[in-house]
Amino acid sequence: MIFNERAIVLSKRTGYGEDVYVCLIGEKSGVFWAVAKRARKSKKRFLNILEPPSLISAYIRKTKFSDTLILEKAELEDIFYNIKTSFEKLLCTWFGIELVMAFSFSPDCFQNLFEFINDIASSEMRTETLIEKTLNFSLNLIIKEGFSSESEIKRENMGNSQKEKIEWISKKIEEMYGKKLKFVGILEKLYSDKIYDINAL
DSSP: OEEEEEEEEEEEEEOSTTOEEEEEEETTTEEEEEEETTTTTOHHHHTTTSSTTOEEEEEEEEOSSOSOEEEEEEEEEEOOGGGGGOHHHHHHHHHHHHHHHHHOOOTTHHHHHHHHHHHHHHSOSOHHHHHHHHHHHHHHHHHHTTSOOHHHHHHTTOTTOHHHHHHHHHHHHHHHHSSOOTTHHHHHHHHHHHHHHHHHO
16 A cells, blocks of 8 residues: 655665665654665665655555555655755754654644744844744744643743753753753754854954
8 A cells, every 4th residue: 555645854774785764754644764665776766855854745655564664756845955055054954853853753743844944944044043943943842742831831931041942952852862862962052153153243
């Protein structure tokens, strides 16, 4: 049986032989892994399509005798080219993708991630703006997945301080995951670079 849905490419890794394993978040299915058979050889089918954070129309086959999902075909909808013109935008997008891979269980997060990536792609280049959009996305994801609530976040009284938000998100992620994840350092680095740039003026 083959089903089709819009999906965002979150990650990929090489499999056996010429296969490629792809992590996707689908509009209906949420986060899942699928294998693109002979993808490293069959460049005509998958050339430049399976690179994060591409938005694709994915044709997925379920088999009767295995739980493995097969990515039969992918049609490219958007590669979000503008993200790749800015190192800061790439970092923010990577942070959002890693957060979704670590903590997303709901298909609803597809739309949130799509809007976040699209917003980052079309956003002005100011680092402060990119950080704020990334923080808001992170807080919304943590609330949506049930790891916190709006009332709890308000009780923390973070106000508009990006530093306090970063510290709270870092602590919350550590509580959720059991350890500090490497990608949390992205936000800390962006914030430090922003402060350095402001002080250099």
